[in-house]
Amino acid sequence: MNGAQHILQAFHHHNIETVFGYPGGCIMPLYDALVDDVSVEHVLCRHEQGCALAADGYARASGKLGVCIATSGPGATNLITGVANAYQDSIPMLVITGQVPSALIGTDAFQETDVLGMTLGIVKHSYLAESADELPGILEEAIELAQSGRPGPVWIDIPKDVLLAETSAAPAYAPAQPKATRPELTCAIAMLRDARKPLLYSGGGISLAHAEDSFREFAKCSELPAVVTLKGIGNAGKHSAHNLGMLGMHGSRAANRAVDECDLLLVIGARMDDRATGKLDGFAPNAKTIHIDADASEFNKLRNADIAIRGDLNTILKELTQAIRDTPLAINDWRKQCQTWRTTGGFQAADNEEPLAPITGPAFISQLSRTAPDDTIIACDVGQHQMWVAQHYQFDRPRHHLTSGGLGTMGFGLPAAIGAQFANRNSTVINVTGDGSFMMNAQELATIRRYNLPVKLIIMDNQCLGMVRQQQELFYNNRESHINLDDNPDFVAMARAFDIPALKIDRTDQVRRGIETILAYNGPMLLHVAIAREENVWPIVKPGGSNKEMIDETRRTAADKKEKIA
Amino acid sequence: MTTESNCETPSYDITCRMSHEAAALERLCQVVRVRGFRIAQMAVDSADGTLNIALTIQGKRPVAMLQSQLEKLHTVAEVKFAAPVVAAASRIA
Numbered sequence: 001m002n003g004a005q006h007i008l009q010a011f012h013h014h015n016i017e018t019v020f021g022y023p024g025g026c027i028m029p030l031y032d033a034l035v036d037d038v039s040v041e042h043v044l045c046r047h048e049q050g051c052a053l054a055a056d057g058y059a060r061a062s063g064k065l066g067v068c069i070a071t072s073g074p075g076a077t078n079l080i081t082g083v084a085n086a087y088q089d090s091i092p093m094l095v096i097t098g099q100v101p102s103a104l105i106g107t108d109a110f111q112e113t114d115v116l117g118m119t120l121g122i123v124k125h126s127y128l129a130e131s132a133d134e135l136p137g138i139l140e141e142a143i144e145l146a147q148s149g150r151p152g153p154v155w156i157d158i159p160k161d162v163l164l165a166e167t168s169a170a171p172a173y174a175p176a177q178p179k180a181t182r183p184e185l186t187c188a189i190a191m192l193r194d195a196r197k198p199l200l201y202s203g204g205g206i207s208l209a210h211a212e213d214s215f216r217e218f219a220k221c222s223e224l225p226a227v228v229t230l231k232g233i234g235n236a237g238k239h240s241a242h243n244l245g246m247l248g249m250h251g252s253r254a255a256n257r258a259v260d261e262c263d264l265l266l267v268i269g270a271r272m273d274d275r276a277t278g279k280l281d282g283f284a285p286n287a288k289t290i291h292i293d294a295d296a297s298e299f300n301k302l303r304n305a306d307i308a309i310r311g312d313l314n315t316i317l318k319e320l321t322q323a324i325r326d327t328p329l330a331i332n333d334w335r336k337q338c339q340t341w342r343t344t345g346g347f348q349a350a351d352n353e354e355p356l357a358p359i360t361g362p363a364f365i366s367q368l369s370r371t372a373p374d375d376t377i378i379a380c381d382v383g384q385h386q387m388w389v390a391q392h393y394q395f396d397r398p399r400h401h402l403t404s405g406g407l408g409t410m411g412f413g414l415p416a417a418i419g420a421q422f423a424n425r426n427s428t429v430i431n432v433t434g435d436g437s438f439m440m441n442a443q444e445l446a447t448i449r450r451y452n453l454p455v456k457l458i459i460m461d462n463q464c465l466g467m468v469r470q471q472q473e474l475f476y477n478n479r480e481s482h483i484n485l486d487d488n489p490d491f492v493a494m495a496r497a498f499d500i501p502a503l504k505i506d507r508t509d510q511v512r513r514g515i516e517t518i519l520a521y522n523g524p525m526l527l528h529v530a531i532a533r534e535e536n537v538w539p540i541v542k543p544g545g546s547n548k549e550m551i552d553e554t555r556r557t558a559a560d561k562k563e564k565i566a
Numbered sequence: 567m568t569t570e571s572n573c574e575t576p577s578y579d580i581t582c583r584m585s586h587e588a589a590a591l592e593r594l595c596q597v598v599r600v601r602g603f604r605i606a607q608m609a610v611d612s613a614d615g616t617l618n619i620a621l622t623i624q625g626k627r628p629v630a631m632l633q634s635q636l637e638k639l640h641t642v643a644e645v646k647f648a649a650p651v652v653a654a655a656s657r658i659a
Contacts, residue, residue: 116589120596125640128588145640297634 003132003163004033007096010139010171011040016067016094018043018058018422020051024071025111027098029163043422043451046443048075050415052082052095053441057416059091060402061377062423063210065147066093072100073111076157077118081409083153084122088406089231090208092151094142095123099159102130115157124152132165140171150295151208185316188266188290188307189323195264195288197334200224201247203276204231204405205269205293205313207398214317215268219243222324224266224331225338227255229276231405232269234395242335244342248276249541250387253345256547258338259284267291269313272302273406282546292316347391355509358532361385361460364511365392365432368458371515376428377402377420381413381437384466387537389432411440414457418444421453428456428519435461435488445498448524456518457500457526459491462533470536474551475543495526502526575624577606579648582619585641586612594619594642597635602627616643 001009007030011019018041023031034042045051048070055066066086070079076097086093100109116128125145127138138156146154192198200222206215212235219226219236227247228235236243245252247259259265265287270276277283280302291298291305292313299308309316351363365388378393379402380386386403395401402420404412417431438459448455465483472480495502502525505514511529518525539552584590591610598605603625610619625632629647636645 117592120589120593121600126589130588295638297631297638299634300628301631 001168002029002033002166003129003135003158004029006132006136006167007139007163008033008037008040010136010143011067013171014065014143016065016143017041019067019069020045020054020058020419021069022046022048022051022071022075024073024075024098026072026100026160027069027075027096027163028071029160030069030096030098041422042069043418043447045415045418046446047441048078049082049411050418050441050444050447052079052093053085053409053412053415054419054422054444054447055093056082056086056089056091056412057379057402057419058423059086059093059419060089060416061399061420063207063399064092064423065143066091066419067096068093069096071098071111072115073113075111076115077113080119080122081407081411082415083119083155085404085407085409085412086153087122087124089204089404090151091153092147093153094146095153095155097155097157098163099128099157101161102159103161105159115155119155122153123155124150126155127157129156129158129162132162132167133169135162135167136169136171150205150293184307184309185319188292188309189320191264191288191290191307192266192324193327193329196331197262198224198264198266198329198331199258199262199284199287200226201229201259201265201267201270202226202232202235203229203268203270204398206232206235209269209294209313211269211313211317212398214314214321218317218321218324221321222329223335224329225258225335227251227259229270229273229405230390230403232398233390233401233403234398238394238396242338244338245346246390248547249278249543250391250537250539251276251547252347252391253539253550253552254338254341256541256550257341257345259287260548261337262287265289267293267305268317269293271298274302277302278541278547279545282548352508355507357508359506359508359511359529361388361531361535361537362392363508364460364529364531365389367511368430368432368515369393371512372430372519373428375424376400376430377417377424379413379417379420379429379431380404381431381433381440382408382410382467383434383437384462384470384535384537385432385434385437385460387467388460391537410437413437414441414444415447417455417457418447418453421455429454430456430458432458432460434466435459435463435485435491436465438491439488442494445495445500449498449500453524454522455524456521457495457524458518458529459526460529460531461488461491462531462535463488464533466533466535467537469533470540471543473536474540491526491528500524500526502528504528504530506530575626576629577622577624578629580619580621580623580636581644581646582617582621582636582642583644584617584619584639585643586615586617587641590617590641591619593639594636597639598623598632601625601632601635603629603632
């Protein structure tokens with residue numbers, strides 16, 4: 001068995017059934033081995049970045065390992081954005097690239113790049129396989145490492161001669177035993193009991209740890225008022241009475257107010273990213289902090305924790321639930337206060353009563369949320385539409401909301417939707433994108449067509465880079481700079497060129513029918529939604545500002561009027 | 567870099583034991599840099615597939631953060647920090 005065949009054997013051993021890749025010179029031995037192996041489904045994307053992002057979407061939607069494959073040189077460098085995206089959001093991914101033959105490494109050979117060197121900062125770990133004998137062990141270790149503890153991408157770079165060399169070596173790898181949870185849990189429970197205004201703050205770590213059910217049980221049992229990060233959306237479920245929604249730069253007024261006033265933050269599976277906390281000095285100024293995470297390096301990174309607990313979130317949440325179940329928390333006044341804020345400071349998208357009025361982003365997303373089936377997976381891109389989805393779509397599970405949280409990768413949504421559809425063949429998968437993001441990986445329409453994936457595509461087209469335009473308007477004295485996209489192609493014609501049916505809507509009275517039409521269609525379909533160029537995402541916190549200083553549309557309008565009168 | 571600022575920058579001595587794999591040292595140095603420190607001195611020896619590294623680093627960020635990031639590296643077996651001292655300008659490489 002040669003090195004390439006060992007890779008396929010590792011796939012079988014770990015039940016890896018679907019991989020995303022693009023062939024080329026130095027990875028050819030693996031593609032040759034794939035010819036004789038019908039049990040691994042290889043999805044041919046149209047760009048290596050599409051492969052990496054599709055593998056990412058597959059992993060997010062399924063909780064399984066995402067796998068992407070490319071050749072050396074440009075194949076490997078094209079993967080980099082997708083791998084960095086997975087790294088920032090801790091997505092389990094195995095990356096396999098061909099490399100020039102061992103003897104040519106370091107000679108500036110055709111399609112040679114120092115992949116190991118240039119990817120050090122975007123992987124959990126990486127390997128250069130120096131012989132076929134060590135490859136089976138590397139594969140075992142890499143697959144384990146990508147999925148254990150805090151997940152992340154692991155990259156194996158394999159010279160062509162190693163892929164071709166015969167070996168009888170067997171995988172030999174003994175995973176390290178996880179360190180035991182420290183005994184701070186008792187102290188954390190005592191601190192929780194002492195608090196008068198405790199707030200539950202959860203992030204993407206919940207689903208990464210496969211702890212959705214444990215978390216939901218704890219949230220239900222404790223009845224703690226709760227906020228979520230962008231990646232934590234769906235943690236509490238759409239029917240949770242205590243969920244105040246997303247916090248941060250585009251968070252709800254209710255969530256940011258609760259953070260500001262709480263006296264204890266119980267942070268679970270979140271890393272206190274700057275988009276969530278705003279200016280750190282003003283973040284939860286009166287609160288003690290309990291931080292629970294799989295990764296000890298997140299503790300005290302941005303905010304000092306009074307108690308830090310590293311370990312498996314499932315285990316810890318179950319222990320917390322048991323402790324709270326025995327003696328419930330006495331925080332009724334705080335719960336009532338948060339309920340009031342939830343009523344008055346949640347996200348509200350007013351339906352436009354005027355049928356011929358232009359479509360607004362929030363109202364469109366609200367209608368989509370009401371119309372789409374419960375098992376719908378939304379894969380967003382990055383920009384205003386991403387925030388409207390986060391604010392106005394009611395997600396019941398975190399794996400239904402695929403969003404590029406850490407890296408903010410425009411072009412993520414379409415390939416991620418492809419990956420999600422392969423992971424959930426019978427679910428409705430929708431890529432909600434903007435006109436800027438869509439054009440970054442539009443070539444993957446060909447992948448949708450090739451595999452006849454029933455992915456629905458919704459382009460919210462404001463003919464500009466809306467989020468940049470918004471910040472230029474608000475924070476750069478309205479000096480627009482290189483954000484104009486009014487020469488976009490005809491998206492309907494473009495979709496049809498890929499043999500994907502499409503329709504365009506631009507009035508409020510067309511919204512419901514447009515959504516129903518694409519959802520009812522048995523196959524891929526694109527909906528081009530024209531929205532107003534000047535529409536903004538509200539509320540917003542100025543980058544680097546405190547979450548207390550949220551700007552909303554009402555305040556902005558009042559300030560404008562005052563300015564004009566003066 | 568000015569001498570004035572160097573005088574105020576804390577300096578730390580680290581010893582690190584890690585497996586001798588491809589790009590091991592680069593990986594270590596990359597983490598030190600990205601997490602806000604610069605390497606002033608470095609000594610390395612290798613034996614039985616293990617690298618023993620002695621580093622003097624300088625930086626104003628909390629050094630415990632660097633320690634936890636280094637310990638997270640898959641190939642790192644152990645990281646030990648000596649007590650911090652304020653860097654003298656003459657120690658800057």
